Amino acid sequence: MNHDQPIRILLVDDHPVVREGLSAMLGTQADMRVLAAASDGMQAMQLFRQHQPDVTLMDLRLPGMSGVEVIKTLRQEFPHARFIVVTSFHGDQDVYQALQAGAASYVLKEMFGEELFKAIRTVHAGGQYLPPGVIEGTEQHLLPHGLTPRELDVLRLMVAGHSNKQIGDALNVTEGSVKFYVNKILSKLAVTDRTQAVTTALRRGIVHLDE
Numbered sequence: 001m002n003h004d005q006p007i008r009i010l011l012v013d014d015h016p017v018v019r020e021g022l023s024a025m026l027g028t029q030a031d032m033r034v035l036a037a038a039s040d041g042m043q044a045m046q047l048f049r050q051h052q053p054d055v056t057l058m059d060l061r062l063p064g065m066s067g068v069e070v071i072k073t074l075r076q077e078f079p080h081a082r083f084i085v086v087t088s089f090h091g092d093q094d095v096y097q098a099l100q101a102g103a104a105s106y107v108l109k110e111m112f113g114e115e116l117f118k119a120i121r122t123v124h125a126g127g128q129y130l131p132p133g134v135i136e137g138t139e140q141h142l143l144p145h146g147l148t149p150r151e152l153d154v155l156r157l158m159v160a161g162h163s164n165k166q167i168g169d170a171l172n173v174t175e176g177s178v179k180f181y182v183n184k185i186l187s188k189l190a191v192t193d194r195t196q197a198v199t200t201a202l203r204r205g206i207v208h209l210d211e
Contacts, residue, residue: 006030007124010053011037012044012070013086014062018109022057022086029117041065048074048081055124058103060087060094068094068101075102082123086116094205105129146188147206154181159198159207 009032013019019037026032035051038044041062048056056074060067071083084105085098095106105119105128122129147155150171157167164178171178186192189200201207 006033007120008051008054009034009120010044010047010051010056012039012041012056012062012067013037013059014039015059018059022112025112025116026120032117032120039063041067041070044070045074048078052078055082055084055120057086057120058083058098060085060098068097071098071101071103084116084119084123084129097205147185151181151185151188152207154178155185155197155201156207158182158185158194159201159209 009026011019011022011034013022016039019039023034023037026034035053036047038047041064044056044058044062045065058067058071062070065073067085067087071085074081075083081102083098083103084107085095085103086107086109087094088109098106104123107116107119119129153171154167157170162170164175164182168175168178182194182197185197186194189197191197191200202209
């Protein structure tokens with residue numbers, strides 16, 4: 001690593017305003033240089049392969065491929081690639097998946113500024129950086145949610161607003177079996193009813209509305 005050269009950065013976010021804002025902000029730092037900016041997962045992989053940046057700022061919610069998928073794919077090709085997840089989404093399951101995929105840091109968009117600069121410098125130096133606010137908000141649930149694939153299927157249909165009978169028909173199981181799965185889901189998510197389960201699943205990023 002050449003300390004005399006600026007940190008070469010790739011931006012990945014589907015919102016032009018965010019990309020422009022990030023680029024302008026990073027442009028104020030003498031030791032950082034934005035190489036390129038991508039608006040979706042496929043473009044991110046193309047630009048990464050082309051520029052091989054020191055650090056990539058990666059949004060999680062992208063059209064086509066998710067940020068997590070992009071990180072997984074690129075880390076297989078470039079094991080030493082360094083990623084910082086930058087997102088406005090507070091779901092801690094997304095944090096877990098991103099870190100599992102190989103991200104070295106996670107920064108909320110509301111923390112832009114010195115917090116982001118510190119994360120970039122730490123990750124560029126080979127470290128891992130999680131801001132205190134993120135850690136406090138996610139440490140309780142940073143481990144996997146513990147739901148089985150079948151329970152996840154049921155939960156997704158619950159989020160979509162289906163009744164137990166509709167879920168049973170969709171999964172080809174009895175209504176009694178669905179009730180059993182629902183009770184297991186409530187227990188594992190530490191909630192008391194379906195509404196709380198749906199709210200918790202969405203808040204923690206276990207299930208997304210666009211699935």
